[in-house]
Amino acid sequence: MRVALLSMLDSAGEPGEGHKAFIPFAGKTVARRQIELALALGCERVVCLADNLGPGLIALQHEVESAGAKFHVISVPRALCGLVYATDELIMLADGVLPLADEARDILAKGNAIVVVSAETGIPAGFERIDLNHAWAGALVMPGKLVERLNELPQDCDGVSSLLRIALQGRVPERVLPDAVLAEGRWAMLSTVGDATSLEPAWFRRHAASADPFTPGRWLAFGLAARFGVGWLNRGIRPAYLLTCAVLLLCLALAGGWMGMIAGGFAALGFSWFLADASQSLDHGERAGRERKPFFAKVIQAFALAADLAVIALLAMAMDGMFASLFALLFIPLTLMGLVWLVPYLSRKRWAGLLGDRVVLALILALGATMDILPELTQCLILILVGCAIILSRAERRLTQI
Structure with missing residues (x-):
């Protein structure tokens, strides 16, 4: 013993x-x-x-x-x-x-x-x-x-x-x-x-998770957590608290979309992603030097999946009545999120990460909803992502050459 x-x-x-x-x-x-x-x-x-x-x-x-x-x-x-x-x-x-x-x-x-x-x-x-x-x-x-x-x-x-x-x-x-x-x-x-x-700030910044500037939403969230994380922890603010706030904002986003406030829903969704990323960085710093438990990582993954589904739901709510069938209604949102998942994995280039940044995506969609051009903007994003997928896949030689 x-x-x-x-x-x-x-x-x-x-x-x-x-x-x-x-x-x-x-x-x-x-x-x-x-x-x-x-x-x-x-x-x-x-x-x-x-x-x-x-x-x-x-x-x-x-x-x-x-x-x-x-x-x-x-x-x-x-x-x-x-x-x-x-x-x-x-x-x-x-x-x-x-x-x-x-x-x-x-x-x-x-x-x-x-x-x-x-x-x-x-x-x-x-x-x-x-x-x-x-x-x-x-x-x-x-x-x-x-x-x-x-x-x-x-x-x-x-x-x-x-x-x-x-x-x-x-x-x-x-x-x-x-x-x-x-x-x-x-x-x-x-x-x-x-x-x-005197030791805390440098130690925490070294162990908190970091992100590439080409994923600006995550980079900003991780940067703020690295800068203020020690103060948050000393005040009793734990990663789970930030993640709980992110989940509540996700629910608020869906509720706003249901009541017709699509722009506010996307804005709340973007901020919820931001808080989830900050909680992930804070968790890395808090757990430095001891064994990591997989539970928090699994909760983050579940949140990411739920947040992506929330984008699909909000887009469907915004375009409700424009299509005759449910399949046609969901086609554009599913295509958009499928490309957002796929395109960043087609290349090792740093700038490809920008195409999968959820905070940026949510803010762009919130802007489109505010300007009442959300369907057209969504279709333009799909075309941009398809073009980027072709360019990236050819650059990485991942498509069969004919």
Whole structure:
């Protein structure tokens, strides 16, 4: 069994800032991010070394227990001996370590190891030197049988430092993290709230999803999420909230079309796509450094399909009465959306992405509805897309040459 030990004793360094473990970073405390890492590594028991059981720890307890693991709080290091057996593995994370590097997670997942960084970069970053060339990166995996040596030390010993020395004396192998991990802020030692504040923006922009400028709607949505995402997360705005707003706008668009407000319906639909793209970028940033869950991606795919069907529905509502049969009514909207799906996949050229940008499409159709030329505009878009399909497919040599 794997047991995680998280230290939550050190103060944040400034009066009133509390403990390092509860420094917020991009909407989550350091302690919560450490617990997410521990659970991702398969820990069945999480032990927190803390001086009291406050509201912050109670919230962490609920998260751990909801994941099916056991949660314990101890105030003295020796109490750990009764929670870790000789056959267990102990994963220890130091106070204030921000665990967002996949490289470190891979090292810890493989078994016994002391994660280290070069002393040249690690010492200035706040990590503890362990020898001439290396500093401890604040994470290790050690055999459970070594934990019993805590009983040989004084009652008031520093638990984290003591276990680190025990692991070094027990010849637990050292594994080096690349310097780039520290430079990119994917693994850091946070001592104050100011450390987190200075690190957050660049870190989030690096991990939030990005898009090509030739897809202007998505590019703008991703850019805004990258610019303001940290502020949103720190204010409690989660990706699911943006996606929920996108779904509500999608429903509003359909309701507007049903009541004859076709231009407003397309405008609402374009903004709903914009919010869905922003939520996707925000989700990428929020989940950086931990295992991604497919549920959110599946919801995004379902929304994209529903939004494309909404375009067909709005066009059909706008042209209702112009055709004698339902098939004839749906032919133009289905042709348009079929080409919007197909054409961007016919070429690797960057500008081809513009032909599939849903936000741009919705705004163009909203403009056509406002000017009362929506049927004619839709037919022109179909001709343009057919022409682009021929040009792109010939350029990529994907059509059979006669």
